[in-house]
Amino acid sequence: MLMPRKVKYRKQQRGRMKGNATRGNTVAFGDFALQALNRGWLTSRQIEAGRIAITRAVKKGGKLWIRVFPWKPVTKKPVETRMGKGKGNPEFWVDVIKPGKIIYELGGIPEDLARNALELASRKLPFKTRIVTRIL
Amino acid sequence: MKKLEVLATRREDRGKEKAKKARKSGMIPAVLYGKDMKNFLLYVSSKEFTGKLHKREAKSSIISLNVDGEKYNAILKEIQYHPFTYAPLHIDFHLIRMGQPVEVTVSVNLIGEPVGVKRGGILEFETRELDVKALPAKIPESIDVDVSELEIGYFVKVKDITPPKGVEILEAPETVIALVAGAEKEEVAATEEEEEKEGEEKEPEVISRKKEGEKE
Numbered sequence: 224m225l226m227p228r229k230v231k232y233r234k235q236q237r238g239r240m241k242g243n244a245t246r247g248n249t250v251a252f253g254d255f256a257l258q259a260l261n262r263g264w265l266t267s268r269q270i271e272a273g274r275i276a277i278t279r280a281v282k283k284g285g286k287l288w289i290r291v292f293p294w295k296p297v298t299k300k301p302v303e304t305r306m307g308k309g310k311g312n313p314e315f316w317v318d319v320i321k322p323g324k325i326i327y328e329l330g331g332i333p334e335d336l337a338r339n340a341l342e343l344a345s346r347k348l349p350f351k352t353r354i355v356t357r358i359l
Numbered sequence: 360m361k362k363l364e365v366l367a368t369r370r371e372d373r374g375k376e377k378a379k380k381a382r383k384s385g386m387i388p389a390v391l392y393g394k395d396m397k398n399f400l401l402y403v404s405s406k407e408f409t410g411k412l413h414k415r416e417a418k419s420s421i422i423s424l425n426v427d428g429e430k431y432n433a434i435l436k437e438i439q440y441h442p443f444t445y446a447p448l449h450i451d452f453h454l455i456r457m458g459q460p461v462e463v464t465v466s467v468n469l470i471g472e473p474v475g476v477k478r479g480g481i482l483e484f485e486t487r488e489l490d491v492k493a494l495p496a497k498i499p500e501s502i503d504v505d506v507s508e509l510e511i512g513y514f515v516k517v518k519d520i521t522p523p524k525g526v527e528i529l530e531a532p533e534t535v536i537a538l539v540a541g542a543e544k545e546e547v548a549a550t551e552e553e554e555e556k557e558g559e560e561k562e563p564e565v566i567s568r569k570k571e572g573e574k575e
Binding site for chain 1: 440442443445479481482483484540542562563564565566567
């Protein structure tokens with residue numbers, strides 16, 4: 224699963240996710256892409272589940288680009304622990320997704336196959352998505 | 360070179376509130392600027408946009424702007440789109456002089472099916488547009504690149520293309536335009552690797568902590 228190799232700080236604050244994606248919001252590498260329409264945290268497990276769904280559907284040929292990376296550590300306190308005594312330990316990694324962000328891109332395969340694969344991947348994601356092609 | 364006739368009207372309104380209202384009523388805010396002229400603001404109807412400007416060839420065409428009867432030759436410099444509805448927000452037109460060379464973006468057209476693809480490779484189209492410099496009358500609609508003889512592992516670079524006469528390609532000569540890559544490994548092998556990785560998942564190295572340790 225995806226996670227950073229090196230980090231400057233082990234723990235991060237949760238932050239806000241206002242606005243739309245101003246970068247990474249157009250199809251840049253492939254021909255078809257899956258675009259987020261809502262906002263949320265995308266965990267490394269979800270990214271991986273989507274990737275597996277796509278590679279299984281495509282079977283042979285084509286190229287997949289993953290346009291997101293889980294940079295953000297999320298901490299959790301152990302169960303049945305009293306409040307206090309500091310922040311919990313990092314448990315998993317997420318990427319902050321804003322509306323418009325391209326998650327996966329596919330190229331080198333026919334349109335119907337690409338749409339089917341991206342549709343399957345979209346069911347693994349925690350927000351509404353749509354399939355987009357290049358603007359021009 | 361293609362020539363597009365686009366109707367536009369002068370705009371006196373400024374500011375985002377007025378721009379929002381205009382977009383709702385089907386007008387897209389635009390601007391015309393260029394050398395030795397005072398730039399001015401325009402409105403282009405969204406019908407004109409979808410019919411003429413929202414096309415691949417529009418980027419490499421000369422646009423004959425008809426602004427309330429006055430005609431200007433321009434090129435399409437930039438179109439701003441909404442982050443996810445992709446609705447056009449603003450258009451930039453750049454005034455050109457017919458006798459002076461201009462820099463425009465021209466789309467690349469791949470011709471033929473590579474030999475490598477017939478043998479199971481994947482064609483990767485890396486550079487879909489090229490920046491070129493030419494006189495307005497000599498701007499090509501697209502640049503054709505023959506890829507029919509590409510084997511697996513081979514590529515076409517910018518330096519391999521012979522541009523049309525009077526056209527200078529501004530892209531770095533080593534830029535790859537298209538390549539034929541070998542087919543990716545079967546998925547089964549990939550999932551096995553992942554399972555191994557999952558077992559040994561560690562926390563990433565903390566850069567600052569490592570430095571402290573070194574000092575000690």
